[in-house]
Amino acid sequence: MAIISFHLDDCDEKIIRNYAKSKNMSISSFLRSVVVEKIEDDIDDELYQQALIESKNDPRDITLDDIKKVMDQYSE
Template sequence: MSTISIRLNDKDDTLIRKYAQLHQMDLSSFIRQAVIEKIEDEYDLTLFNKVWEEERYQDRISHDDLKKALGL
């Protein structure tokens, strides 16, 4: 297991510690979770943008039209 050190001003340090405490998390777990979520969010957005660019000009049909086509 590795260790990462970050520098924070007093205001940010207090904010982060109080937030973790409010959610009953130890500081290390909170920071790890926040960083992983940030990476996942950015990855999801990148993937969405890629798919959007690939498919945005394709023909689409509404749910109602699909149901009609399927006889539902």
């Protein structure tokens, strides 16, 4: 398992420590969840922007089966 370190001022450290404690999480678990959520949100935003562009270029309807096929690619 990798270790990543970074510097925080005392105020930020206290906020993070207290928030993680209020959620009954370790600081590592809390920060890991926040970082992963941020990455997932950014990927979602990119996919949304790509979908907007594609729908403008090809404004056809997509079936639920089509969506399931695409989503299945991500679960492999």
